[in-house]
Amino acid sequence: MTPFSRITGTGSFLPPRRVTNDDLARELAQRGIETSDQWIVERTGIRARHFAAPDVTSSDLALEASTRALEAAGRQASEVDLIVVATSTPDMVFPSSAAILQHKLGIAGCPAFDVQAVCSGFVYALTVADALIKTGSARCALVVGAEVFSRILDFDDRTTCVLFGDGAGAVVLEASDEPGILASDLHADGKHVGILCVPGQVSGGKVLGTPLLHMDGQAVFKLAVRVLEDAARNTLAKAGKTEADIDWLIPHQANIRIMEGTAKKLKVPLEKLVVTVHDHGNTSAASIPLALDESVRSGKVKKGDTVMLEGVGGGFTWGAVLLTL
Incomplete structure (x- = not known):
């Protein structure tokens, strides 16, 4: 029987x-850039974000989140047989932050790799881990989203530098006799690469291009609301569910207007929308697992609830996962 x-x-x-x-x-x-709390809140819903210290890496944040997830699952790191880390801000060009995290956890031998789908990364990573468990290739996976986006922000651009923060979220995903991950839906369209990107690379010991984040906010907004609705509806159809079956909607925490717009299109009441963007900012691949963990630990999301996760990010990538907790 397939688990x-x-x-x-x-x-x-x-x-x-x-x-x-x-x-x-x-x-x-101090840089001659004007902004204010009111300006930021009105456009994004963000009131604060967290920035990592200069010597702290994505794998450092991932280690803390992973340790807490393992404790919540009642598992030891030695029981993990798969590590998938979603990140756009890895510790180094290579090896993967997942391999570095594996070493920091004090384990070795199991497959460990990164997934790069920017803000959709956790949805992608969770789908990959689910597939590997269903094929019998793994039984206890650690799926992580971790970012230090503060390293790639242009602090001379007030339209982008106010949006992002650092953080990590993790889940333990295990083989089960009962359905947990019900369905998923992943997509990408490379023709939109220019509206959200970091157009730089390392070559010959130098940085070519611009190693800072660039975003066309209006273009991203228009595309995001449409594709998030489509991904959610596709996922519901695959699972044989309807919007009425969604107990909680946990979207990528990018902008409150995008999040509320998506909820309204799906006819999900705003009281069922999990929101943490006000205190975290946009933490890219970390935003969904951060919001999930906060809502679980607060008692808002409970065992047995049906939860829709959805993300959209540079690439352009987007996707959704429907699960029963």
């Missing part, structure tokens, strides 16, 4: 340094 996969534990971690909109406005003013 199902089910989330048995969640964990998350935010760097200690919390930067409010007022804090950021003061820092930007």
Whole structure:
């Protein structure tokens, strides 16, 4: 019998340094850039974000989140037989942050690799881990989203530098006799690469291009609402479910207007929308597992609830996962 996969534990971690909109406005003013708490909140819903210290890497954040997820699942690191890390800000060009995380966990031997789908990364990673469990290639997977986006922000561009933060979220995904991951739907369209990207690369010991984030906010907004609705509806259809079956909607925490717009299109009441963007900012691949862990630990999302996860990011990538916790 083909096993199902089910989330048995969640964990998350935010760097200690919390930067409010007022804090950021003061820092930007020193660069001659004007912004304010009101300006940021009205456009994004963001009130604060967390920035990692200069010597802290994505795998450091991932280790903290992973340790908490393993504890919640009642598992030891030695029981993990697959590690998938979603990140766009890896520790180094190679090896993968997943391999580095594996070593920091004190284990060896199991497959470990990164998934690069930017803000859709966790949805992609969870789908890959689910597939490997269903084929019998793994039984206890650690699936992580971890980012230090503060390293790639252009602090001379107030339209983007106010949006992002650092953090990590993780889940333990295990083989189960009961359905957990019900369905998923993944997509990408490379023709939109220019609207959200970091157009730089390392060559000959130098950085070619621009190693800072570039985004066309209006273009991203228009595309995001449409594709998130499509992915969610496709996923529901695959699972034989309807919008009424969704207990909680946990979208990528990018912008409150995108999130609320998607909920309305899916006819999901706003009280069923999990929102953490106000305190985390956009943490890219970490945003969904961060929001999931916070809602589980607060008691909002409970065992047996049906949850829709959905993300959209540079590439352009997008996707959704429907699961029963």
